[in-house]
Amino acid sequence: MALFLSIFPIVLLIYLMVKRNALPSYVALPWIAVVVLMIQLVFFGTDISTVSANIASAIVAVQTPITVIFGAILFNRFSEISGATDTLRKWLGTINPNPVAQLMIIGWAFAFMIEGASGFGTPAAIAAPILVGLGFPALRVAMLALVMNSVPVSFGAVGTPTWFGFGPLNLAESQILEIGSMTALIHSFAAIVIPLMALRFIVSGKEIRQNLGFIYLSIFSCVIPYFLLAQVNYEFPALVGGAIGLLASIFFANKGIGLAKVENTLDNKTTTFGEVAKALFPTGLLIAILIVTRLQQLPFKAMMNDATTWMSVQLGSLGTFEVSQGLIFSLKNIFDTSINASYKLLYVPALIPFVVTVLIAIPVFAVSGSKTKDIFVGSFKQTKNPFFALVGALIMVNLMLVGGDNSMVKIIGKSFAEATGEYWTIFASFLGAVGAFFSGSNTVSNLTFGSVQLSTAEITGLSATLVLALQSVGGAMGNMVCINNIVAVSSVLNINNQEGAIIKKTVVPMIVYGIIAAVVALTVIPMLY
Structure with missing residues (x-):
């Protein structure tokens, strides 16, 4: 019964969202x-203070994805209204x-690089509107962006899912590096197939064959440096691989290498170097700020994550409200429980870089x-529905994680493993995908299921580093069906x-990604590790 009631909300959610006359998220x-709340109170007997604390925690936590969505919408509305998007489209x-060249440059290589710098679903939010501006249909672009943004995700936001996601497991440095190495190998094999499946949402099979x-x-100009760097580092594979791949893809497209010639149906007015430079200025500034604020070798990342308490106020039974020197807003010991929630105003990619770039x-x-005024007011209005969707998602996730080893999430994971x-090995990546589906993050999936994996x-005598690599790959491929990412790209x-x-x-x-992961884990990895 515990397993049935743990799986039931997820199955019901999928049914409600894919049935005929589906409910919006x-x-x-x-x-x-609400269903998960009732199950927790009635079946699991969770006390009301724990439930209330988790709901309050979710309301604080939702500020992270919703402000990223707001920032991305703001940036894209500015690009449209200022004319920057139109200039980029012509260029x-x-x-x-x-x-095909446009889809690979923007949807694959550019998004690959942005994922390496930022994560948080930012790549789809930045790349997708540029593709729509080029005349591609919005719904199909959303699908392509979600599928393309899978290979680099395990090393997104300078490797956060790998080094932070598996942090609680207290692994040796050499083990984390080996997990990263195996993860990159599996992703590299998937990259041979997955981008083609993404392209198929927009272009015909014939066009794919011709190009x-x-x-x-x-693909290989991103994946080869990505794989090689992952053998010695788990922070920069996606960022460096994406940057090299983007430059190489633009070079190959400019020379027409490997591309079928097509008639130019775009505006034939040539854009001057000055116009292009100006149109690229916001995106260039955005990327520069992301990289500068996320490199551990520079002081800004530590400053923005400084948790030293600056001020503290007791808000009655609700908990202790704290502001740190790095402007991290925290609510601690919510309703006299050990549950805490925080929002990193400076580090979450919202105010910096999106809002600052626009200003x-x-x-x-x-x-x-x-x-x-229209840019800001319109952006606020566009975030209303995603806010309700994400509040629901995070309350659901928080409540499903209540109970530690006896939580609904752990019951699902242990039952699958048993x-x-x-x-x-065949199924490990799919558990990671389940984690990403409802948590919205490869990092959270790794944090949640890393201990189960x-x-x-x-228990089964399998290689721990291989199983954890499959978990990380699963969390990345789960990005394709992750509710948070779908809501974000749809909103933008x-x-x-x-x-x-x-x-x-x-x-x-x-x-298909999960099948490739299993095949590589069973055949290729035993020969190399």
């Missing part, structure tokens, strides 16, 4: 949160009008006061009530 997710057409040379040049770029583009035994490996592209339709399509490449 901002309706379905809060209702599922990309002059590099090469071939749609296969360029597609693989673009700097407004005078550069001479955007009027009335248009600036059912498969020594064949767990490690204990399963120890202003797509309404299509979350279920997106999941129906993106679940197929996710399953």
Whole structure:
């Protein structure tokens, strides 16, 4: 019964979002949160203070994804209204009008690099609107962006899912490096197939075959440096691989290498170097700020994460409200429990870089006061529905994690492991994907299921580093069906009530990804490690 009631909310959520006349996520997710709440109170007998504390924690935690979404929407609205997007659209057409070239440069290589710098679903939020501006249909672009943004994710935000996600397991440095090495190998094999499946959402099989040379040049120019760097480092593979791949992809497209010639249907007006430089200024500034604030070798990352208490106020039974010197807002000991929640104002990629970039770029583009007001007001309005969806999602997740080893999430994980035994290698990545599906993060999936995966490996005698690598790969491939990411990219592209339709399509490449992961784990990795 415990297993049934643990799985039931997830199954019900999927049904509500993919059935005919599906419910939008901002309706379905809060209702599922209520269902989980009732199960916790009635079946698991969780005390009301723990439940209340987790709900309060979710309301604080939701500020992270919702402010990132707001920042991305703000940046994209500014780019549209200022004319920067239109200039980039014309310029990309002059590099090469071939749609496959445009999709690989922006949807694959550019997003790969942004994932390495930031994570948090930022790549899809930045790359997808540029593709829509080039004339690609929004719903299909959302699907492509979600599927493309999988290979680099285990090393997203300078490797956070790997070094922080497995942090609580107290692994040796050499083990974390080996996990990263295996993870990159599995992702590299998946990259041979997954980008083609993503392209298929937008272009025909014939177009893919005609441009296969360029597609693989673009893929390998990202993946080869990514894989090689992962053998010695677990922070920069995606960032460096994406940067090299982006430059190489633009070079190959400019020369027409591996690409079929197509008629240029874009505006034939040539853009000057000055116009292109100005249009690229906001995106360049955005990337520069992301990189500077996330390199551990520079002081800014430590400053933005400084948890030294600056001020503290007791808010009655609600808990202790603290502000740190790094402007981390925390609510501690919520309702006299050990539950805490925080929001890193400076480190979460919202105020910095999105809002700061827009504020700097407004005078550069001479955007009027009335248009600036429209940009901000419109962005706030567009975040209303995602806010309700994400509050529901985070309350659901928090309540499913209540109970430690006896939590609903751990019950699901242990039951899967017990059912498969020594064949767990085949299924390990899918548990990681389940974690990403409802938590919205490869990092949170690794934090949640890392201990289950490690204990399963120890019980069954499987390689612990291999099983944890499969967990990390699973958390990355789960990005394709992750509710938070789907809500985010849909919000940025202003797509309404299509979350279920997106999941129906993106679940197929996710399953293929899991099969590739299992095959590589069973055949290739034993020969190399």
